[in-house]
Amino acid sequence: MLRDITIGQYFPGNSVIHRLDPRFKIVITVLFIVMLFTGDSIICLSAGAVFTFMAIFFSKIKLKMFVKSVKPLVPFLLITAVLNLILVNSGEILWRWKFIKITDEGLNISIFMIIRIILLIMGTSLLTYTTSPITLTDAIERLLSPLKKLRFPVHELAMMMSIALRFIPTLIEETDKIISAQKARGAEIDSGSFKNRARNLISILVPLFVSAFRRADELATAMECRCYNGGDGRTRLRQLKSAPRDYIALAVTILFLAASIAMGILFK
Amino acid sequence: MMENIIEIKDLHFSYSSGDEKSEPKEVLKGIDLNIKKGEFVAVLGHNGSGKSTLAKHLNAILVPTSGKVIVDGIDTSDDSRLFDLRQRAGMVFQNPDNQIVSSIVEEDVAFALENLGVPYEEMRKRVDGALKAVNMYEYRLHSPSQLSGGQKQRVAIAGIIAMQPDCIILDEPTAMLDPQGRKEVMATIQRMNREQGITIVLITHYMDEAAKCGRVVVMDKGKIMLDDKPEKVFSQVEKLKAIGLDVPQVTELVWELRREGFDISPEIISEDECVEALYRIFQQEKRR
Amino acid sequence: MAILETQELTYTYSVGTPFEKTAVDHVDLAIEEGEMIGVMGHTGSGKSTLIQHFNGLLKPTSGKILLDGKDIWEDKSKIRDVRFQVGLVFQYPEYQIFEETVYKDIAFGPKNMGLDDAEIKRRVLETAHDIGLSEELMERSPFELSGGQKRRVAIAGVMAMQPKVLILDEPTAGLDPAGRDKILEHIKAYHRRTKNTILIVSHSMEDIASFADKILVMSNSKLFCYDETVKVFARSKEISEIGLDVPQITKVFEKLKDRGLDFGKDVYTVEYAKNLLLKKLRGGTANC
Numbered sequence: 001m002l003r004d005i006t007i008g009q010y011f012p013g014n015s016v017i018h019r020l021d022p023r024f025k026i027v028i029t030v031l032f033i034v035m036l037f038t039g040d041s042i043i044c045l046s047a048g049a050v051f052t053f054m055a056i057f058f059s060k061i062k063l064k065m066f067v068k069s070v071k072p073l074v075p076f077l078l079i080t081a082v083l084n085l086i087l088v089n090s091g092e093i094l095w096r097w098k099f100i101k102i103t104d105e106g107l108n109i110s111i112f113m114i115i116r117i118i119l120l121i122m123g124t125s126l127l128t129y130t131t132s133p134i135t136l137t138d139a140i141e142r143l144l145s146p147l148k149k150l151r152f153p154v155h156e157l158a159m160m161m162s163i164a165l166r167f168i169p170t171l172i173e174e175t176d177k178i179i180s181a182q183k184a185r186g187a188e189i190d191s192g193s194f195k196n197r198a199r200n201l202i203s204i205l206v207p208l209f210v211s212a213f214r215r216a217d218e219l220a221t222a223m224e225c226r227c228y229n230g231g232d233g234r235t236r237l238r239q240l241k242s243a244p245r246d247y248i249a250l251a252v253t254i255l256f257l258a259a260s261i262a263m264g265i266l267f268k
Numbered sequence: 269m270m271e272n273i274i275e276i277k278d279l280h281f282s283y284s285s286g287d288e289k290s291e292p293k294e295v296l297k298g299i300d301l302n303i304k305k306g307e308f309v310a311v312l313g314h315n316g317s318g319k320s321t322l323a324k325h326l327n328a329i330l331v332p333t334s335g336k337v338i339v340d341g342i343d344t345s346d347d348s349r350l351f352d353l354r355q356r357a358g359m360v361f362q363n364p365d366n367q368i369v370s371s372i373v374e375e376d377v378a379f380a381l382e383n384l385g386v387p388y389e390e391m392r393k394r395v396d397g398a399l400k401a402v403n404m405y406e407y408r409l410h411s412p413s414q415l416s417g418g419q420k421q422r423v424a425i426a427g428i429i430a431m432q433p434d435c436i437i438l439d440e441p442t443a444m445l446d447p448q449g450r451k452e453v454m455a456t457i458q459r460m461n462r463e464q465g466i467t468i469v470l471i472t473h474y475m476d477e478a479a480k481c482g483r484v485v486v487m488d489k490g491k492i493m494l495d496d497k498p499e500k501v502f503s504q505v506e507k508l509k510a511i512g513l514d515v516p517q518v519t520e521l522v523w524e525l526r527r528e529g530f531d532i533s534p535e536i537i538s539e540d541e542c543v544e545a546l547y548r549i550f551q552q553e554k555r556r
Numbered sequence: 557m558a559i560l561e562t563q564e565l566t567y568t569y570s571v572g573t574p575f576e577k578t579a580v581d582h583v584d585l586a587i588e589e590g591e592m593i594g595v596m597g598h599t600g601s602g603k604s605t606l607i608q609h610f611n612g613l614l615k616p617t618s619g620k621i622l623l624d625g626k627d628i629w630e631d632k633s634k635i636r637d638v639r640f641q642v643g644l645v646f647q648y649p650e651y652q653i654f655e656e657t658v659y660k661d662i663a664f665g666p667k668n669m670g671l672d673d674a675e676i677k678r679r680v681l682e683t684a685h686d687i688g689l690s691e692e693l694m695e696r697s698p699f700e701l702s703g704g705q706k707r708r709v710a711i712a713g714v715m716a717m718q719p720k721v722l723i724l725d726e727p728t729a730g731l732d733p734a735g736r737d738k739i740l741e742h743i744k745a746y747h748r749r750t751k752n753t754i755l756i757v758s759h760s761m762e763d764i765a766s767f768a769d770k771i772l773v774m775s776n777s778k779l780f781c782y783d784e785t786v787k788v789f790a791r792s793k794e795i796s797e798i799g800l801d802v803p804q805i806t807k808v809f810e811k812l813k814d815r816g817l818d819f820g821k822d823v824y825t826v827e828y829a830k831n832l833l834l835k836k837l838r839g840g841t842a843n844c
Contacts, residue, residue, distance in 0.1 A: 134371045166371045169413035174651075180613050181652040184644040185713060186636060186668030203664065206654035210699070215366045222367035225327055225359045226380035226427060227351045233385045237378035237395060314732040315703065416599065443730045446599045447759050447801060473732040512734030517762065517804040517826050524830045530837070539804055543811040546833070550817055553837055 010132045016245060017059040018130045022139035024246040028253045029127045035257045036116050036123075039264035045115055047260045051253070052119050052126075059130050069125040070118055077114050084110040137161040138238055155231025163219070171212065178207050273435050273467050274303040274326060274357075279335035281321060295321045297490040298335070305434070308461045308468045310478035310498075313487035314512040322487065323439045323471045327359040340434055355384065358428030362440040364420035365412075367427075373415075374399065374408040377426045384431070398430040401464070402456050418449025422456055429460065435467040436460065442474065454480065475502070475514045479537045486513070499535035518542035525549075557625070558586035559753055560610060560642070560721055564619035567605055571617070579605040581777040582619070587721075587755075592747055594768030594785070595757040598799050602777040603757060607723050610755075611642035624720075640669050643719030647726045649710030650703065658684075658701070658709050659694040665717040683716040686746045688738065704735040708742070715746060721753040722746075728763065740767060761803045765789070765824040773800070790822040805829050 012018075017025075036048045056066060084106060091105030128136070141158035148154050179189060187200040279299040282292040295318050303309055313319040324330040325337050328344040337344040340356045358380075361367045370376040377398055381391045399405040402422040412420055421441055428436055438457065442450040454477055461468045470481060478484045484501040486494040488511040494501050502508070502515045505523040509515070515523075522536045522545060530549060536542050567580040579602045587593065597603040608614045609621055612628050612635040621628050628638045643665075646652065655661035659680055666676045684694065687708045693701070698709050711727060727743065728736040744767055747754050755772070758764050764771060764785075771788040773780040775798040781788060788795070792802040792810060802824070809823040819836065823829045 132371075134375075162371065163369065166369065166412070169411070170365055173413075177646065178652055180608070181646045181649065183613060184611060184639055184646070185652075185665040185717070186639055187664075188636070188668075203652075203654050207652050210654075211651055215363075218361065218363060218366035219369070221329060222359075222361055223369060223379075225329065225354055226369075226431075227354050227383040228379070229351070229383060234382050235385050235387060235391065236382055237375055237388070237391055239388060314734050448598055448799070475733075512732065512737075514733040518808060520826045521805065521808075521829055521833075524826065525833065528830075528834060539808050539811065542808050543815070546808070546812060547815055547817065549837070 009128065011061055011065070011129050012132075013060060013130065015058060015060040015130070017055060017126065019243075019245070020130075020249055021240055021242045021246045022131050022135045023143055023240060024242065024250055025127055025131055026136075026139055026143060028249060029124060031253050031257050032123050033120060035253075035260050036119055038257075039260045040112070041264055041267050043263045043267060044260045045112060045119075047256055047263070048119050049115070051256050052123050055126055056122065059126060061126075061129055065129065066122045066125055070121050073117070073121060077117055080117070081110040081114055084113055133165045134162055135238075137165065138236075139240065142240060155234075159231075167215070170215075171208070174211060175204065175208055178204050271305055272302045273305045273307075273340055274301070274469070275336075275338040276301040276325075277336045277338075279322075279325065279337060280333050281325065281330060282333045295490050296325075299490075299492060301485065301492060301495070303467060303469065305467055306461070306465045308458070308470070308482040309485060310470045310472055310481035310483070311485045311487060312472060312475065312478045312501075312513060314473060317487040317511075318490040319471050319487045320439055323359070323437050323469065326435075326437045326469065327357055328353055329359070351384070355380070355431045356433050357435040357437060358431055358433040360421070360424050360428060360436065360438040360441050362443050364417050364424060364444065367424050368412045368420060371411050371413075372408075373404065373410050373412060373423055376412065376423060377408075377430050379427060380431050394430045394432070395426075398426040401429055401460070402426045416449060417445045418452040421445065421449065421453050425453070425456055425460070429464075429466075433466065435469065437469045437471070439471045440473070441470070442472065442477065450474075450477075473513070475508075475516060479516055486511075499537050502537050503534035505534075557589070558622075559589040559624060560587040561585065561622040561625070562609070562619065563622070565606075565609060565616050565621060566618045567609065567614060568617045578777055580609070580616075583779045585772070585779060585782055587753060589720075589753055590751045591753055592744075592767055592769050593753075593755045594764035594771045595755055595774070596759075596761070596764065596771060596800055597774035597780075598759075601774040603772075603774040604725065606774060607644065607725060607755065607757065610721065610723060611644045612638045613644070640665075640717050641719055642721045643714040643717050643723065645711050645714045645722070645724040645727060647729055649714075649727075650706035653698045653706060653710055653713075656697055657695050658689065658698050661698050661709055662712045662716050665713055669717060679716045679718065680712075683712045686715065686749065687712045687742045704731060704738065707731070707735075708739065711739070711743075718750075719752070721755070723755045723757075725757045726759065727756060728758070728760070736763070743767075761801050761806075761824075765803050773798075775799075785824070786822055789824045792822075 032051065039045065056063060085102055086100055088103060088106035088109055089101055091103035093101050093103050094107065095102045137158050141154055144154045182200065182203045183189065187203055188196060189200055276299050279296055280294065281296040282294045284292040299322060311319045311322060321330065325332060325344060326339055328350055331345045339353060342349050342353045344353060368376050369379050374395055378391055378395045381394060396405065399408050402425050404419060404422050404426060407415065407419065412423065415423065442453050445453065457468055457470065458480065460466045470477065472478060479498045479502065481498060484496065484498045485492055486501060486508070493511070494504060494507065502519045505515050505520060516537050518539060519537055522532050522534060522542065525532050526534055532545050532549060536545055562583050562585045565580055565583040566578065568576060568578045570576050583606060595603055595607070605614065609616060615629060623638060623641060628635065653661050655664060662680045662683060663676050666679050681691065684691070689705065689708055689712065698706060701709065711724065715722065724743070728739055731739065740763060743754065756767070768785045770783060771785050772782045773788065773795065780798060781791070789802060789806055792806050795802055805826055806822065806824045809819060809829065819832055821832060823832060
């Protein structure tokens with residue numbers, strides 16, 4: 001049951017997109033988001049769509065997986081669309097019923113909004129689908145490293161993130177085990193009265209916390225024994241090297257962004 | 269005469285319970301122990317005998333209340349040489365899950381080297397070498413959660429080997445493993461000792477593991493009770509049983525037979541020795 | 557009559573995915589009431605999956621489990637009652653402790669059964685006595701206890717439900733010899749008093765030899781054998797072949813047999829070996 005939860009799901013592969021430098025991928029994703037939200041015209045959105053589908057094509061990950069990533073957000077999308085439809089009152093009225101008016105502009109905005117959010121989800125999913133969480137953490141650490149000068153704890157945050165990633169599978173397995181053990185003592189996790197269920201939740205949370213603290217304590221000792229002393233003077237096994245393809249990808253993205261902005265201005 | 273890598277002189281250690289009123293509890297009560305370079309020593313004892321506390325002193329996780337611990341010429345209470353010490357005397361812990369830091373095997377093996385600021389080229393070489401030494405090279409890109417307990421423990425050992433230590437201290441490394449994992453880990457540390465000459469201090473309560481070491485130190489109530497070759501130590505069946513330890517079944521059998529007046533060596537710890545001895549007895553009986 | 561029976565029990569993980577794996581494959585078993593059974597099999601042999609079927613934590617993909625002759629999955633809503641009748645103690649059960657006092661933690665199961673306070677109290681105290689926990693400990697926090705004591709609190713928590721069948725998954729894992737002997741002694745005492753069926757999973761053949769009337773061996777998701785202890789150890793060669801160890805003493809007698817000293821019996825405890833040898837040597841019938 002718990003095993004189905006995947007955080008930042010990653011599909012290992014060897015496509016061009018997989019091989020891009022994660023730092024570039026993050027920057028490209030940010031530019032992509034800017035692209036989606038700068039233009040209002042249909043041309044801008046088409047550019048965004050072309051860009052997204054092109055990237056998906058190169059990633060060699062099945063389109064189905066991207067549809068899946070959008071699915072959980074469908075209710076949210078529908079609510080946003082309906083709200084936009086009802087609340088935007090300017091423009092020509094297409095349909096009215098009592099005090100509810102639907103205008104052409106409202107319809108436009110809703111459709112744009114839906115497409116934009118769908119593209120946004122697909123684009124960011126592409127980042128997590130093609131980059132392992134640990135690589136992503138690493139890239140974030142390096143991108144943010146200028147902030148170290150401002151005493152922002154970049155290394156510490158990244159270390160916390162990567163330890164969290166390391167222990168997620170361990171703790172999920174442990175939770176499964178504790179649930180089974182309490183069930184064997186007659187605990188009802190998914191049925192029974194509210195009071196009982198709350199009590200049974202405690203029977204799972206307490207052991208889980210006790211164990212997490214014990215693990216944290218032991219891990220801290222083990223890290224110290226391996227000479228861990230913060231981020232200063234550390235070298236890394238994982239080398240992030242940018243290749244020509246990274247610059248090409250970035251150039252293409254900037255081109256799309258520029259084109260999209262230019263079109264937006266021209267066709268206003 | 270080989271030089272000592274570990275010298276412990278009159279080591280005392282007390283835990284203060286944090287509560288001022290209660291007396292600090294003395295866990296180690298005067299330990300004197302020298303270990304030579306390249307030795308393979310088992311420290312055997314029941315839970316609470318002080319064996320893990322002793323292990324923690326070899327790596328400066330704990331420092332003596334009184335007395336001295338010198339490892340590779342470094343006094344463990346000298347703070348300024350802490351990393352130097354930990355690089356030379358690496359430590360492997362009981363729970364394989366709680367000592368692996370990274371989600372990728374090879375990065376975990378590199379962890380100590382990263383901390384020490386080893387340059388990339390050198391690091392790559394040492395990590396690959398360490399992974400090959402413990403036969404985990406083909407798993408270098410796996411996630412630790414995909415590995416068995418024995419494999420995880422071997423990764424932890426590789427993480428220490430990568431530092432190129434002179435000595436490895438293992439604190440009950442097999443206590444949480446299944447028989448297969450225990451065999452893997454034992455074979456790995458035996459090989460490290462034999463092929464790379466690394467001094468091994470193995471803390472354990474499994475007598476069958478201790479029987480494979482070159483020297484066995486038995487601890488009880490914070491003191492060293494026996495310190496000798498395994499066959500000599502295990503021949504003291506009564507003493508070991510009295511402090512809640514096992515002896516190999518074959519040792520127990522010959523001990524029982526000796527009590528019945530048979531002439532058989534008490535220093536038998538392996539199956540083959542036992543088979544040999546029993547066979548001889550029957551031959552003698554036949555002749556009579 | 558068999559208290560627990562499986563018919564063609566099969567369990568497949570992750571059906572329809574690339575990870576699909578049959579963990580238990582057409583197992584037919586009939587466990588008689590009152591027996592003490594040792595369960596063997598290496599990691600991944602399917603033994604853990606099998607025992608989780610006995611109390612309905614897992615539902616078979618196909619096949620049946622009968623408790624007292626009744627299919628436990630006949631009425632899905634009654635599955636919780638099955639868990640009270642077949643108690644399952646997981647590996648490292650001390651990690652499931654959560655209450656503020658020992659008493660409350662042991663009482664968790666009985667309380668879930670809906671028993672009245674007087675009955676709960678009677679059961680908690682009785683079980684605590686069985687497992688060797690003194691009454692002073694009842695109001696202490698379980699988190700303050702030693703590792704071995706915590707383990708016994710957790711086992712008591714399941715025993716207090718007075719299940720007709722008690723299953724323990726490696727109850728001695730990670731304990732030292734004294735702690736291991738203590739727990740096994742208490743479980744044996746509990747068995748003598750209640751005459752309930754008990755299954756104990758263990759990797760230690762020496763331990764299994766010391767308590768089991770019968771042995772159940774799983775290998776490669778299949779039931780390898782389920783038979784009386786003597787008969788199972790008589791197949792020690794086959795058992796070694798599937799990657800399991802037989803007691804050291806059994807191996808010694810195998811080797812003696814290979815060298816022409818056949819005792820005509822299968823030996824798996826030191827006590828038995830000693831008596832057998834003495835009889836042969838003293839009885840003057842050593843000419844074999």
